[in-house]
Amino acid sequence: MSEHDHDHDEHDHDEHDAPLSDDEARAEAERLVRKEVALAQIRQYGDPVLRMRAADAESFDEELARITGRMTELMHDADGVGLAATQIGILRRFFVCTLDGEDHVLVNPVVTPVGDETETDDEGCLSLGSIRVPIERALRVEVEARDAAGEPVSLSLEGMDARVVQHELDHLDGVLLLDRTDAESRREALSQLRPRLVLTS
Numbered sequence: 035m036s037e038h039d040h041d042h043d044e045h046d047h048d049e050h051d052a053p054l055s056d057d058e059a060r061a062e063a064e065r066l067v068r069k070e071v072a073l074a075q076i077r078q079y080g081d082p083v084l085r086m087r088a089a090d091a092e093s094f095d096e097e098l099a100r101i102t103g104r105m106t107e108l109m110h111d112a113d114g115v116g117l118a119a120t121q122i123g124i125l126r127r128f129f130v131c132t133l134d135g136e137d138h139v140l141v142n143p144v145v146t147p148v149g150d151e152t153e154t155d156d157e158g159c160l161s162l163g164s165i166r167v168p169i170e171r172a173l174r175v176e177v178e179a180r181d182a183a184g185e186p187v188s189l190s191l192e193g194m195d196a197r198v199v200q201h202e203l204d205h206l207d208g209v210l211l212l213d214r215t216d217a218e219s220r221r222e223a224l225s226q227l228r229p230r231l232v233l234t235s
């Protein structure tokens with residue numbers, strides 16, 4: 035998911051901010067470069083791997099620790115709050131996410147809605163450029179998973195955190211936001227995602 039959900043991107047400077055100092059401007063320029071480099075390593079819409087279902091992860095070894103550590107870095111560099119293995123071309127069931135300010139690695143997650151209550155809010159995706167579409171999600175979920183070391187993890191989540199986990203779980207099943215939004219939002223999003231025709235003389 036993109037961090038720009040709910041319009042609280044802490045990095046944005048609005049018109050009330052003082053002009054950036056040289057150091058701040060340099061830090062901001064570096065942040066943007068890191069973001070671009072991270073996004074270039076994340077599979078983008080049109081890549082068939084985003085449509086494939088991942089299989090259970092079987093070994094909780096150094097390789098898994100290394101990959102999930104790298105994914106957490108990528109997620110932060112890309113200003114995201116979640117990143118699934120499929121988004122970097124690995125067809126195994128794990129993702130990283132930030133829930134209530136804390137980073138998590140969730141392996142072989144099982145997500146169960148609690149109650150019937152749902153909430154519709156705009157979501158973005160690190161694999162879908164800047165599109166944002168309304169998505170209905172369960173308001174509360176229970177998560178059973180393993181961490182990178184194979185230890186069991188149980189989480190009760192609500193609101194934004196529950197939304198993040200449902201979004202990442204979808205990635206492990208090859209499901210994208212476009213499959214979950216309404217017809218009109220899908221049409222609009224597709225028109226943004228389709229490569230633009232450029233006429234040259």
Ligand SMILES: [Zn+2]
Binds near residue numbers: 035
């Ligand atoms: Zn996504």
